Amino acid sequence: MLKALEGSQAIAQTVALCRPQVVAAYPITPQTHIVENIAKLVADGKMDCELVSVESEFSAASLVLGAASAGSRTYTASASQGILLMSEVLYNIAGLRVPMVLTCANRAISAPLSIWNDQQDSMAVRDAGWIQLYCADNQEAVDTTIQAYRIAEATELPVMVCMDGFTLTHTLEPIDIPEQDMVDSYLPPFNFKRALDPANPTSVGTLVSPDFYSEARHSHHHALLDAADEIIAADNDWKQLSGRSAGGLLSVDGPDDARIGILTLGSVFGTLSEARDEYTELPPTKLIKLRSYRPFPVDALRHACAGLTELIVLERAISPGYGGIVSAEVQMALSGKPDMPRIHSFAVGLGGRDIPLDIYRKLHAAIKVPEPRAFSIIDVEPEKLPVEDHGIESANTDSNQQRSIS
Amino acid sequence: MIEVRIHGRGGQGNVVAAYLLATAAINEGWHAQAFPAFGAERRGAPVVAFVRLNHTPIKRRSQVLAPDYLIIQDEALMNVPSITDGLKSGGNILLNAANSRDQYPTENNVDNSNLITLPATHLAQQYLGRPVPNTALLSAFLKLTDLLPHSSLIQSLEERFTGAVLEKNIALIEAAAETIPANLWKQNANA
Numbered sequence: 191m192l193k194a195l196e197g198s199q200a201i202a203q204t205v206a207l208c209r210p211q212v213v214a215a216y217p218i219t220p221q222t223h224i225v226e227n228i229a230k231l232v233a234d235g236k237m238d239c240e241l242v243s244v245e246s247e248f249s250a251a252s253l254v255l256g257a258a259s260a261g262s263r264t265y266t267a268s269a270s271q272g273i274l275l276m277s278e279v280l281y282n283i284a285g286l287r288v289p290m291v292l293t294c295a296n297r298a299i300s301a302p303l304s305i306w307n308d309q310q311d312s313m314a315v316r317d318a319g320w321i322q323l324y325c326a327d328n329q330e331a332v333d334t335t336i337q338a339y340r341i342a343e344a345t346e347l348p349v350m351v352c353m354d355g356f357t358l359t360h361t362l363e364p365i366d367i368p369e370q371d372m373v374d375s376y377l378p379p380f381n382f383k384r385a386l387d388p389a390n391p392t393s394v395g396t397l398v399s400p401d402f403y404s405e406a407r408h409s410h411h412h413a414l415l416d417a418a419d420e421i422i423a424a425d426n427d428w429k430q431l432s433g434r435s436a437g438g439l440l441s442v443d444g445p446d447d448a449r450i451g452i453l454t455l456g457s458v459f460g461t462l463s464e465a466r467d468e469y470t471e472l473p474p475t476k477l478i479k480l481r482s483y484r485p486f487p488v489d490a491l492r493h494a495c496a497g498l499t500e501l502i503v504l505e506r507a508i509s510p511g512y513g514g515i516v517s518a519e520v521q522m523a524l525s526g527k528p529d530m531p532r533i534h535s536f537a538v539g540l541g542g543r544d545i546p547l548d549i550y551r552k553l554h555a556a557i558k559v560p561e562p563r564a565f566s567i568i569d570v571e572p573e574k575l576p577v578e579d580h581g582i583e584s585a586n587t588d589s590n591q592q593r594s595i596s
Numbered sequence: 597m598i599e600v601r602i603h604g605r606g607g608q609g610n611v612v613a614a615y616l617l618a619t620a621a622i623n624e625g626w627h628a629q630a631f632p633a634f635g636a637e638r639r640g641a642p643v644v645a646f647v648r649l650n651h652t653p654i655k656r657r658s659q660v661l662a663p664d665y666l667i668i669q670d671e672a673l674m675n676v677p678s679i680t681d682g683l684k685s686g687g688n689i690l691l692n693a694a695n696s697r698d699q700y701p702t703e704n705n706v707d708n709s710n711l712i713t714l715p716a717t718h719l720a721q722q723y724l725g726r727p728v729p730n731t732a733l734l735s736a737f738l739k740l741t742d743l744l745p746h747s748s749l750i751q752s753l754e755e756r757f758t759g760a761v762l763e764k765n766i767a768l769i770e771a772a773a774e775t776i777p778a779n780l781w782k783q784n785a786n787a
């Protein structure tokens with residue numbers, strides 16, 4: 191049944207349905223309401239778990255690593271600086287192949303200090319070895335959280351569920367929270383085969399010499415790649431039960447004959463989708479919603495781009511000194527494809543800048559160029575920039591930034 | 597789609613007002629969305645929240661740039677030049693103010709025939725013992741627009757509050773509704 195819920199409240203209720211035994215988190219905007227709501231559920235006796243208040247995100251991650259290694263189903267959540275403070279432990283969790291679920295309430299990274307939404311935080315730990323799933327709305331975040339436990343426990347990999355801070359976490363909308371029975375039937379109790387056991391002591395995380403480090407990395411990489419099958423299966427099975435798909439690895443929305451595509455991660459998808467309905471004079475456009483960023487679905491992406499001549503990759507973070515993080519990977523994924531579309535890389539909505547419907551029209555206008563431009567932040571306001579930082583000419587019209595295509 | 601922008605100050609229950617309105621609509625079978633645009637989150641700072649109401653699912657996540665209605669919880673905010681930005685032509689303003697609408701416009705070129713005032717802080721002091729004007733304004737808003745029944749607001753209050761706080765708020769919203777003409781903005785709501 192659809193209920194009016196704030197995104198964070200819905201996530202807390204969903205986490206409770208997944209019956210984690212240990213939760214540890216440190217509050218940080220915009221994740222705070224998730225943890226507050228979990229604390230309320232525990233205090234009201236509606237959630238039976240060990241909730242540990244810790245003194246930092248480093249401790250939160252360390253604590254759930256220990257608990258999960260001992261065989262507990264665990265949960266934590268963070269954002270922004272909190273994700274960065276966790277980062278050392280995040281690599282350890284993944285490298286030790288310990289399954290757990292973390293919600294990243296996506297937020298910009300300091301400096302300059304911003305509490306608002308973009309996806310620089312999860313992008314900063316892109317290479318930590320976690321599965322990363324991006325959610326376009328709160329229903330997807332609910333369904334993905336449940337699926338994440340199944341994926342994590344089947345693959346022995348941790349899963350980061352990425353949901354845009356404020357844009358999703360602080361938005362109240364109609365959300366269906368599944369029945370406990372349905373979640374229980376989908377998610378059997380966690381049985382970690384490698385759980386630490388005092389009766390059978392082992393050491394984990396010890397020094398690995400050059401004789402074996404490469405092999406460990408190889409195995410980790412391939413475990414991530416192989417997780418794609420489980421991500422698809424988990425979504426299919428959930429759809430059987432609930433009637434809803436959360437979007438598999440990626441999903442494509444739009445007319446088959448579209449020649450223009452826009453690839454998105456997260457909640458900007460909905461805005462573009464309504465913009466497409468509104469700006470009917472613009473050419474047919476496919477919207478590609480990339481849900482699984484790690485593992486990166488190369489084959490699915492190549493398939494999704496069939497027939498496209500132009501592909502806009504809409505970035506919610508940047509790699510300063512290079513540009514678009516996702517676009518670089520998309521370019522590589524599609525390279526060698528005989529009918530490869532031209533790739534246009536734009537960042538939008540950094541540090542919480544509003545993404546209006548009009549961005550759709552701007553994107554269409556920006557790709558009408560002889561050669562794709564270099565990456566740019568499409569909603570930068572040049573008049574606010576000092577002259578020495580290209581404040582006179584718009585970053586989007588600067589002819590010096592034409593990319594030479596090899 | 598009906599879009600509402602709520603202006604207030606930290607501590608006035610701005611976000612709660614947006615959530616209560618959207619909750620009432622969702623309980624009545626509408627699709628609705630409510631979200632804040634926080635500035636620095638501290639008491640007294642100007643804050644904005646948005647509500648969208650629609651009969652089909654709402655997918656956009658952008659801020660409300662062209663609201664049909666403004667609800668302004670602090671009359672001093674009427675002096676902020678951008679406060680009425682984007683208000684649709686024929687759009688209406690519900691203002692928490694002790695004085696009648698003849699006292700307005702102030703620095704804004706507000707067509708005061710579109711403006712209704714409610715002494716919501718005064719009413720809240722009287723019924724809640726606290727200067728929190730949000731629920732009184734929502735009650736007035738529903739009476740003016742007839743978008744949702746009064747009972748839907750009671751239901752959404754019941755989902756959020758209990759005990760004395762709930763009872764006092766219900767008394768407050770009844771009193772607020774009595775002072776406001778019914779259906780004055782109804783045509784706009786149906787447009």
